[in-house]
Amino acid sequence: MNSSKLWPCAALPHASLAPRTTLHVGGRAEWLLEPATPEELRRAIVAAREDGHEPRILGGGANLIVDDGVLPGVVITTDRMKRLFRPANAAAWLADDPDGRVAQPSREEGLRFVSWAGTTHQKLLSASVELGWSGLEGLAGVPGHVGGGVAMNAGGKWGGMWDAVERVLVVDERGELVELERAQCQPRYRNGGLGRNVVASVLLRFTLDTLPAVKERAREFLLAKNRVQPVTLWSAGCIFKNPDPSVSGGRTAGQLVDACGLKGARLGDAEISPLHGNFFVNRGNARARDLLALIERARAEVAERTGIVLEHEVKVWRAELDPARP
Ligand SMILES: Cc1cc2nc3c(=O)[nH]c(=O)nc-3n(C[C@H](O)[C@H](O)[C@H](O)COP(=O)(O)OP(=O)(O)OC[C@H]3O[C@@H](n4cnc5c(N)ncnc54)[C@H](O)[C@@H]3O)c2cc1C
Structure with a gap:
């Protein structure tokens, strides 16, 4: 190069x-x-x-x-793509110029945000909560950018990103900006179903509630997560997807790792959180290779004891692999 x-x-x-x-x-x-x-x-x-x-x-x-x-x-x-604004006209959302003056949206249009890919979940959630708009409370305590959240279908048992997605602007494989309707996408568990399309911007739709009600729900979800996740330590959230409950007898990936007695296991500064078996944390100076070896150990032990092969939720970028030449 x-x-x-x-x-x-x-x-x-x-x-x-x-x-x-x-x-x-x-x-x-x-x-x-x-x-x-x-x-x-x-x-x-x-x-x-x-x-x-x-x-x-x-x-x-x-x-x-x-x-x-x-x-x-x-x-x-997408760090510099942090625009978040209310479209004056949802049907022409791509034509709105966020640098210019956006006309006051009508009551119907007013329940929507346009978010570029780099807006943080937290900023989007705060903006919607302040307006008493409901739809994304399930993202409380879920870090990341809106583009990543759409690509990963971020969320959990209280709902997630695709609950609010109406349309997506992506850069497609030909290198063109293309607008996709929600019905053209197949979001599934921890996968936005967008293939190799890159999320550039999203039109999100909410339902009207009251500020205290939305705020209380978001707070409740956040507190519930903070009780069971090591939120003050460096992590990447859940490492493994939860297996099909009919195969695992309803046990989550974290419970399967825990059942192998692996909570608290360490390799250098990489550790399986003593609080949550599906959170692997960096205690300070962990190397990627320590984390990857610990993840592989957990996967192998769960497979050996239960026959269940856990699938990665976390994405891994290997140094030796160029994605153009897999
Ligand atoms: C403490 C903690 C708690 C968490 N809790 C949850 C939870 O409850 N539920 C949950 O679902 N996740 C959770 N996560 C994981 C994480 O928050 C989500 O997966 C989030 O959506 C990742 O977004 P990101 O922008 O950080 O993506 P990144 O980590 O930067 O990227 C993840 C993947 O998305 C791709 N990607 C990123 N941006 C785009 C884009 N614009 N277009 C196309 N592809 C893109 C990347 O190439 C990569 O493959 C948690 C993480 C932490 C650290």
Whole structure:
């Protein structure tokens, strides 16, 4: 790759990725591109492909293990795409200019937000709660960016991102910005069903409630999570997807890891949380290889004892693999 290459947006060579993830492990990206708009995102993806690399997309890094070492090729972060606004006209949501004055939405249009991919879940949730809009309380305590949340179908037993998604603007495999209706997407458990499309912007629809009611629900969900998750430590949320309850007898992945006596197991500074068997934490100086070895140990022990092969929920970016050449 040409190190003096001109990218169509802000770009950093050899950027450290660990501080951009909630686990705080991993090495550097050969290139980190920082588009600030959906169109810049599109051009960044096209430029990376023209350079021979399928770019990796980084949201809040809250469900990601970045390998140690140097990741070849291009990582694109949505960190600068933080726009959140109310569309004046939902049917023409892509035409709204968030830099300009957005006309006061009508009562019907008013129950919607447009969020670009880099808005944090927390900012979106706070904005909707303050208006007494219900729909995303299930995202309380779930870190990440809206683009990552849509791609991962973030959420849980109290609901999640796709409860509010009406339309999505994506950069498709041809490098074009394409609008998808909700009915064109097949979100499923921890998978937004968007394939290799990259989320640029989303139109979200809410239902009207009262501020105290929405606020109380979000607070209740947050407190419930804080009681059972090691929220003050560096982690990537749940490492494994929960298996089909008909196969696991209703036991979650965390309960299966716990039943193997693995809570508290350590490798260097990587630890299986003593609080939650599906949370693997970085105690300070963990390396990605320690976390990955501990994850593999848990997977192998659960498989040996129960015959259940746990599937990763967390995404792993291997340093030796360029996604353009798997
Ligand atoms: C303490 C804690 C609690 C958590 N609790 C929950 C929970 O209750 N429920 C839950 O579902 N998750 C939970 N998570 C995991 C995480 O919050 C979600 O998976 C979140 O949606 C990840 O979003 P992100 O922006 O950080 O994505 P990243 O971690 O940056 O990326 C995850 C994947 O999404 C892809 N991606 C990112 N942005 C885009 C985009 N714009 N377009 C296409 N693909 C993209 C990435 O390439 C990667 O494959 C938790 C994590 C932590 C640390």
